[in-house]
Amino acid sequence: MNAFTWVEVTTAEQAVAQLSAARGGSALLKAGGIDVLDRLKEGLDAPERLIVLRRPTAGSKSTLSEISEIPASRLPDSITRLLPAGNAGDAPQPRDCLRIGALVTLAQIASHPTILRALPALAQAAHAIATPQIRAVATIAGNLLQRPRCWYFRSADFHCRKKGGDECFALDGENEYHAIFDNRTCAAVHPSGAAVALLVLDAIVEIQTASGTRQQRLSAFFVSASQQGGDVKRENRLEPGEVITHLYIPLPSPDERSLYLKSKQKQSFDWPLCEVAISVRRAPSGAGSLLQAARIVVGGVAPIPWRAKAAEAALLRLSKLDIESVRAIAQAASDGARPLAKNGYKVPLCQGVVAQAVMQILSNA
């Protein structure tokens, strides 16, 4: 680990100012530090300044470490305009939202009463991440922004494409935990379990920039190499020097449901082999199809949390729950998969978790 300056800040504005003060020199933001410490120790990052964003000391409050319900009437326009429209073509509808600060821990999310009741996919995903010790420290923004776990990337011995080299060692190497979709430039899977859930819940991310704040749908936030002209060095659209401040999640109406499932090698805590989140909105009775809206996002299979669009379309056509239809949806979930030499098992696994999620959500919908 290199020597660096340790700078403590408690607001996003201060963090942005410190990150830009370091321009020319390098700076890295640390929240819970679970991922950052790992990268510093392996020498993957060698910042001159470590900007430590932490909760203010007892007494003072900060929305960065709070979860709060924001009624539609008090929601900023910048968020309202990004909310999903009720029907395609409609203007976005004002909705009550849950606001989660960037420094909120995974443990806070997994035990928050409103999240447990209204946004179960998020509570379940947060609860399934790592161990109690890690969840007590790891923050939601840090989880979304952690770097991939590809073992070549994580080892200082391999100067792969993601680090600016010109080779991907996984493509012809040890690739059993790598991507089956969009994997030709870099096959590292996106590591965030929380992202998978937040994407089916239409979350919006708020970002502090040098000149103010900007907001964007999380669905447009994560990017793979193929979506950015072959650039594999980043996994999202956060620009250098920017800081995530909050997430906004529209609270579901009574006809909406969500859930999250994780498939792993160990019974106890483990990284996912494959994980899935699903959200559905029931159709009014007599509509012909069972659902009027559906989202399926699969993790552990692509460089970004993977929207299974063909499976969503098949699910929307569903008029009754039977084994053939579920099989067709599952089959559609692996549309476009191109497994590598050692990860072919992820194709049926991805189909299996999607089938299980569909059956589970429709049997309690």
Add this chain to the structure above:
Amino acid sequence: MSTHGHDSHHATTTSSGTFTRPLIELRLRVNGIDTVCVVHPMARLLDVLRESLHLSGTKEGCGEGECGACAVLLNGELVCSCLVPALQAMGTEVTTIEGVAPSLATLDRVQQAFVDCGGAQCGICTPGMILAAKALLTRCPQPTEAEIREGLAGNLCRCTGYTKIFSSVLRACQADGATTEGGER
């Protein structure tokens, strides 16, 4: 044990000012005692406890957050001390296994239950297990077996096969403060 090669000069800045020196004065409260020690800013809390304070009950297994051998309570929260930089522990309150028993003569009910039920073999995982169990019982005083498995999911044991650890924790909540004699050892 290494502190990961801090060989050169560290400059430390806080929002209240800048000072440059190789080591920092770390103030924290450990097991109820206000403590000051001089350490590398990026030493891990684990190193501070073991090397500076000679509290060797806290163990190092993986150093990466996977095994829980280094678990301590930081401001009441269960954390891996191998992932906490010393600077992050400034001004905090830490409980290690050495601070769990109410007195030299009496064990905490969780410790006693581990003795009674054979919850420890080689003992390397035991300090972390006991702190994880204490954190669980604070949050959830009467856990089901599934909740115990969940609560201890961050602590690996290579010896016991876990069954006796789970029954130790169950015993600890049944004991409800009273220590039990004998047991099925």
